[in-house]
Amino acid sequence: MSKDAKRTTIYDLAKLAEASPSAVSSVLNGTWEKRRISRKLAERVMSLAEEQGYSVNVQASLLRRERSNILGMIVPKYDNRYFGKIAEEFEATARARGFFPVVTCTQRDPDLEFEAAKELVSYRAECLISTGATDPDRISAFCDASGVQSINLDLPGTLAPSVISDNYSAAQELTGLILDRCEKELGWSGPLRFVGGRLADHNTSARLEGFLAEHRKRGIAVPQSYIMATGYSAEKAAIALADFHPEGPAGIFVNSTISLEGVVRWHSGLARGGDEIRYGCFDWDPFGPLLPGNVGMVEQDVSAMLTRAFELIGKTDLSHEQVLIPCKLWPFQAPLARREG
Amino acid sequence: MSKDAKRTTIYDLAKLAEASPSAVSSVLNGTWEKRRISRKLAERVMSLAEEQGYSVNVQASLLRRERSNILGMIVPKYDNRYFGKIAEEFEATARARGFFPVVTCTQRDPDLEFEAAKELVSYRAECLISTGATDPDRISAFCDASGVQSINLDLPGTLAPSVISDNYSAAQELTGLILDRCEKELGWSGPLRFVGGRLADHNTSARLEGFLAEHRKRGIAVPQSYIMATGYSAEKAAIALADFHPEGPAGIFVNSTISLEGVVRWHSGLARGGDEIRYGCFDWDPFGPLLPGNVGMVEQDVSAMLTRAFELIGKTDLSHEQVLIPCKLWPFQAPLARREG
DNA sequence: GTTATATGCTCCATCGATTGCGCATATGTT
DNA sequence: AACATATGCGCAATCGATGGAGCATATAAC
Incomplete structure (x- = not known):
């Protein structure tokens, strides 16, 4: 069975079943009832196909029907x-x-x-x-x-058409969460720093807008130098923060888990231990809740995004609009007080 | 250009170029020099193809040559x-x-x-x-x-043929690393617990063997109950450890990052803070080095594995042997002494 | 007994690209 | 001038599956 150099085709099966290739084809692609092939022949062909390890040549099949699937x-x-x-x-x-x-x-x-x-x-x-x-x-x-x-x-x-996350709103919420926690746990009220992503990138700029909007709403000014959109790289985030040795409380809005790696590396290397640092991340990772100082993360709603995208498939009368999908904000509990344990 | 219901074929191009479909085909698939098509015709066809946004119908092409790529x-x-x-x-x-x-x-x-x-x-x-x-x-x-x-x-x-990681050796090394660190930092000498994976699974059982071998080498007995191969799930690992409230030092060999999530969740929830816990993980994640108590991780050598696998492609005279690829062990530094900072 | 209708299957063109073979015409050789 | 070789290209079969059209034979209807 495995010796055949050539693979079994419907012509081989046709010979074995003493039927025509078209009958075999229709049996194998499920149209045999419509084509009034007898159940008897159909079953003969199907068991032969099984026996011979037949599988359609998709290339040939797709060439003929003009659909690729x-x-x-x-x-x-x-x-x-x-x-x-x-x-x-x-x-x-x-x-x-x-x-x-x-x-x-x-x-x-x-x-x-x-x-x-x-x-x-x-x-x-x-x-x-x-x-x-x-x-x-x-x-x-x-x-x-x-x-x-x-x-x-x-x-x-x-x-x-584009299906995208509602970056603006989620960024604003996350910013609010970080600011609230800084206030509550550190008695400090910002402004936060924005680390990671690329400003040319739509998502980063939408998130930055949300970030700034929340500060504005609270009447907090954000210095230009606090915006560190250093790209999607852990190294670059760590380098950007390398010179930052906070003496007092500080808060960071981290854009993406890849930047988070850099931020956490920086954080864990702080001489003073970084107990007065709070940050949140626009992205989700299961290790996130376990990172000291992390007050929450934003998870994009992948299922909802894909559901909407699939609804668009095959539609031709599309206006090329943007579909905005809300994100989920996961606030994390304040860390268990290790030090006092 | 985008109005054509049907896509451009070599026949369309042939008509436009006033040449035969075979000439067009050979120009487009690069065999035109072998087939002695003039450069002049070739260039005409190529620019027409560009202009018309032509792209081969791979289904037809692959059907004819008997190679799919x-x-x-x-x-x-x-x-x-x-x-x-x-x-x-x-x-x-x-x-x-x-x-x-x-x-x-x-x-x-x-x-x-x-x-x-x-x-x-x-x-x-x-x-x-x-x-x-x-x-x-x-x-x-x-x-x-x-x-x-x-x-x-x-x-x-x-x-x-199978290309796999040398699970046994790497597990033995990792076990050694965890035991050494327990010894050095906690003055405690095992035995460790083994958490995660499935015993029926080849990798898990090879790792368990390495784990046991290292204990044996050091003359440490491992109780049956210490082997908790709870599957590939964070929840199950956390549940398996739920009843474990260590009073003194303890060490864990964690099998895979997915189990690590559960272990770390358990660890961070320990009342006493878990300062006397050390663990290592057979798997790599960039957040690993930042997790308190994590003494090292094993990274499988993906590049080497794939290189070997690609070497096997197209070879027919294969003995169905196993190719073992060594892993890389990344030992992490002892955590900076936060508490004393 | 003759005309509908159903049943069961086959014939053959077709999808688009590839390629062995071969036919003209051009150029070179003696 | 006669022949050899090179150049440039087209013809037609082929890859495997599909499906519209049509041909027998069987059963039903009148």
Whole structure:
């Protein structure tokens, strides 16, 4: 069975079953009742297929029907829970709806993103979801020219509908939480510092706006130097903070878990122990609640985002609007008083 | 350009270029010099293709050449850095070698694993790499019957070559590290507890052997009740430890970051503060070094594993042996003495 | 007994790209 | 002038599956 150089085709099965290839084909793709094939022949063919280890040649099948069933997704990285969850849920949902999901990871590299998109278009994907793409419009334009639907997730574009988190509101809430906790636990009232992300990036700028709005609401001025959007890198966050040796209380709004790594590294290295530091992070990680000084995290609602994105698939009359999905804010308890234990 | 219901084909381009479809095809797939097509025609075709936004129909192309260029990979989850890195590096390496990587995440579900494998075989993948598959032999047997090569990564099987971490040695080293640190910092000499993983699982049992070997070497007996292989879940690890209220020093060997979450949750909730607890984890996470009590972690050498796996692709004369890849042990510094600061 | 209707299956063109073979025309050789 | 070789390209079969159209035979209706 495993010796055949060539794989079993419907023609082989047809010979064995003494039937025509079209009968075999219709049995195997489930249209045999519509095509009035007898149950007897159908069963013969199916058991032969089983026996011979037959599996359709998808390439041939897809060539003939003009549908690929492929759903493509581009994600920048797999190095945090957010994108990991997106990929997992996307695959599960796609499969549940009869699609073949193909997820590809493009390392935040605009050219790689575009190459991957082109590849997925070559495979005649039904729809391409660009997640956190650095240049979503370039991808949408290309997809458009090839008649492939595209949808933006996480970062918005102007040439396709976009499903994104409500960064502004959640950032404002998180800022409020950190300020409240600083007030309550340290008797100190800001302003906070903003660490991580890229200002050119839509999400970062929306979060910064929320951050500033909450300060404004409370009548707190934020010095320019407090905004440290150092990119998505633990090192850069740690370096940006390296010269910061707080003498008194301080608070930080951390943008993404990757920056959080840098902040926590800095924090744990503080000579004075950093007991008077409070921070919160716009992103979720299961180790977050265990980090000293962390007052809360924002978790983006991946399920809701994907649900909305899937609703858009196949729709053609789309206005290219942004769909905003609220986030969940997880406040953490004040740390157990270790020192007094 | 975006109005065409049908996508541009080589026949359309042939008409526009006043040439034959075969000439167009050879220009577009790079064989035109071998086929003695003039540079002049080639350039005309290429610019027309660009202009028309042409992209090959991979389905048709792959049907004709009997090569798919698809490299499939099955991973159980994207919820930790290990599998995330595997997926990322697999994709990058595959792309660099001219393959089209398709990674699919199967939620540790044996049936889903098998379905995904069947799907990839239908796509005529050149080779399927099963990572951490719960039932790798079932997949290998199926692939074998269809003439598709299969390779096991992370967990070994008997029907295909397997590239796995040297769990035994690394576990023994990690056990030694934890015991040493308990000795040095707490003046206590074990035995340690073993938390997380599944005993039926090859990796867990190899790690447990290394764990026991190191104890044996030091003449330390490990009570049966100290082995708590509660599965891959933070909750279960936390529950298993819930009744454990150490009065004196204690040490834990934690199997995987997912279990580590549970251990750390338990640890941070200890009434006495858990200052006399030391643990280490067989797995890597960037927040690890920042967790109090964590003396070190084992990082599996993803690059080396994938390099070896890629070397096996296309080889047919394979003995189905296991290739062992050494891990890296990262010892962490003793925590800065916060309390005395 | 003749005309509908149902049943069960086959024939064949088709999807788009690839490639062995071969036919012209151009250039070189003696 | 006659022949050899090189250049440039087209023809047509092929990969495997699909599905509209149609052909027998069987059963029902009148």
